[in-house]
Amino acid sequence: MYKRVFAALLALMLCVSLTGCAKKETKSVSFFAMDTYITISVTCEDAQAALDWAQALVEANEKKWSTTLSDSLVSRLNAGEKEALDADTARLLRRAEEMRAYTDGAFEPGIYPLVKAWGFTTGEYRVPLDGETAELLRQVVPDNVRTENGETFLSGGMIDLGGIAKGMTGDMLTEGLKQRGVDSALINLGGNVQALGAKPDGSAWRIGIQSPYDDSVMCVVSVKNKCVITSGAYERYFVGEDGQVYGHIISPFTGRPVSNGVASVSVIAEEGAMADALSTALFVMGEQAALDFWRAHEGFDLVLLTDGGTLYVTEGIWNDLTKRSNGAVKQVCEIKR
Amino acid sequence: MRDKKVRLVLAVCVLLALVSGIWTYLSLKPASRDSIVITVDGEVIYEGSGTESEPKRVTVKTADGENVILIDSIGVRVESADCPDKSCVRMGYLKSANLPIVCLPHRLVISFGGASGELDAVSQ
Numbered sequence A: 001m002y003k004r005v006f007a008a009l010l011a012l013m014l015c016v017s018l019t020g021c022a023k024k025e026t027k028s029v030s031f032f033a034m035d036t037y038i039t040i041s042v043t044c045e046d047a048q049a050a051l052d053w054a055q056a057l058v059e060a061n062e063k064k065w066s067t068t069l070s071d072s073l074v075s076r077l078n079a080g081e082k083e084a085l086d087a088d089t090a091r092l093l094r095r096a097e098e099m100r101a102y103t104d105g106a107f108e109p110g111i112y113p114l115v116k117a118w119g120f121t122t123g124e125y126r127v128p129l130d131g132e133t134a135e136l137l138r139q140v141v142p143d144n145v146r147t148e149n150g151e152t153f154l155s156g157g158m159i160d161l162g163g164i165a166k167g168m169t170g171d172m173l174t175e176g177l178k179q180r181g182v183d184s185a186l187i188n189l190g191g192n193v194q195a196l197g198a199k200p201d202g203s204a205w206r207i208g209i210q211s212p213y214d215d216s217v218m219c220v221v222s223v224k225n226k227c228v229i230t231s232g233a234y235e236r237y238f239v240g241e242d243g244q245v246y247g248h249i250i251s252p253f254t255g256r257p258v259s260n261g262v263a264s265v266s267v268i269a270e271e272g273a274m275a276d277a278l279s280t281a282l283f284v285m286g287e288q289a290a291l292d293f294w295r296a297h298e299g300f301d302l303v304l305l306t307d308g309g310t311l312y313v314t315e316g317i318w319n320d321l322t323k324r325s326n327g328a329v330k331q332v333c334e335i336k337r
Numbered sequence B: 001m002r003d004k005k006v007r008l009v010l011a012v013c014v015l016l017a018l019v020s021g022i023w024t025y026l027s028l029k030p031a032s033r034d035s036i037v038i039t040v041d042g043e044v045i046y047e048g049s050g051t052e053s054e055p056k057r058v059t060v061k062t063a064d065g066e067n068v069i070l071i072d073s074i075g076v077r078v079e080s081a082d083c084p085d086k087s088c089v090r091m092g093y094l095k096s097a098n099l100p101i102v103c104l105p106h107r108l109v110i111s112f113g114g115a116s117g118e119l120d121a122v123s124q
Helices: A002-020 A047-065 A073-078 A087-102 A109-117 A130-138 A165-179 A272-285 A287-296 B002-028
Strands: A025-033 A036-044 A145-148 A151-154 A184-189 A192-196 A205-210 A217-223 A227-231 A237-239 A245-247 A262-269 A300-306 A310-314 A321-323 A331-335 B035-040 B043-049 B056-062 B065-071 B076-081 B101-103 B108-112 B121-123
Touching: A025 A047, A036 A047, A036 A165, A047 A073, A047 A087, A047 A165, A047 A184, A073 A151, A087 A109, A087 A165, A087 A272, A109 A130, A165 A184, A165 A192, A165 A227, A165 A272, A192 A205, A192 A272, A192 B121, A205 A227, A205 A262, A217 A227, A217 A262, A217 A300, A217 A310, A227 A272, A227 B121, A262 A272, A262 A287, A272 A287, A272 A300, A287 A300, A287 A310, A287 A331, A321 B043, B035 B056, B043 B056, B043 B065, B076 B101
Parallel strands: A205 B121, A310 A331
Antiparallel strands: A025 A036, A036 A184, A145 A151, A184 A192, A192 A227, A205 A217, A217 A321, A227 A262, A237 A245, A262 A300, A300 A310, B035 B043, B035 B108, B056 B065, B065 B076, B101 B108
16 A cells, blocks of 8 residues: 555656756847857757857857957968968858859958958048059959968968858857757847747747848848848948948959948848858849849848838748838839749 | 545645646746737837836827727727727727737738747847
8 A cells, every 4th residue: 555655656756856857948148249249049958058158159259260350360361371270260261262152252251451441440441542442452362262281371362251250150159059959049140140940939030120221120030040141331331531421341343332222131041151141242243133143043032122222022031021111111022033 | 445545645646747737837838928019001010018007009090091009007909090990999908819909991900929029139
């Protein structure tokens, strides 16, 4: 008799202990790194440990890949030094070159001499003279990363990975968090938004896309396991002595800030590095070339706003997009293949 | 006598297991759906809390007419409208996620946004 009662009580205790532990928690961390404000939110059993790891990774990547830190690995390469690369940096440089080739040079890591001359790295903005621009364009050396005997160096020119480093960092974060048992996380690297899985309640993440003209949201996309990365000249720009507005995205084809009728481009894709590089490249290409590029390639969707107020939305994201009442958008068009 | 005792212990066990199951369900359940979304012709014009301690009015003007939406400590309802049938006003407070308040003539819909009512991040 007592044995049976004891067994029953034991079973009950086991039942209670199984339901009582292993509870998931949601935690987030915000900090400044990579020249931007970063927020990472995770849901898992030991959320703090996951966040500590994530923040350390972002800070380590910044130390290696920044062009503003003079002792970063990239700065040392730009100074003509030879470096033994870690696996992550090798992967980033490889992906950057792949994206340059994929976009026919519209994404150009070698653009750094021009970005520097216009003052976007230092904040000392100026408009270079036409002759100087031509000379600077000659300093843009595509595909300039070489590795010999385990040492990497630049064959000429300089590199700026600002258009892909945050996207790659987002990829590394989602991969690493997944390995740590996290199945729901949202990574916001200064507006480069990357979602791991779905929200803790299973629904899709709702990501707003900012209007290029103010802080308002012009549309909302619902995504799971995808990133939403936006490029627009409105993020950073200066007004020249001639009264003209010069944006921070410089065309590798003209050597001047992009001014082609596109107000902003958002790329929605699974891979952050690809979406990051593509958003810049498609902004450089302009309205028609960007839409043609989307038609010719797979694996991503686009939300593109023109200066005239037309919001182009490609078919893959059309059903997951909610437009908002917003003065920036005059009409919305679905783009099909 | 013995059987009775065993039955009693088993009954207590079953009861405790049930209680622990319900407690687990409640503690893991997502937060209650307390945000609302107002749309006109599919376009979101308002997102916010489904209750307000101080009554708040949102006036929606469209080419077809006007609705005054009241959000108070009880919930959200259409206080007044100049549509012909006034069915939106008659619906009273919004009660169910599956039954939004609709003003057909003005193409106005008030629904629970649930946990997804607010944005998680903004891409810029």
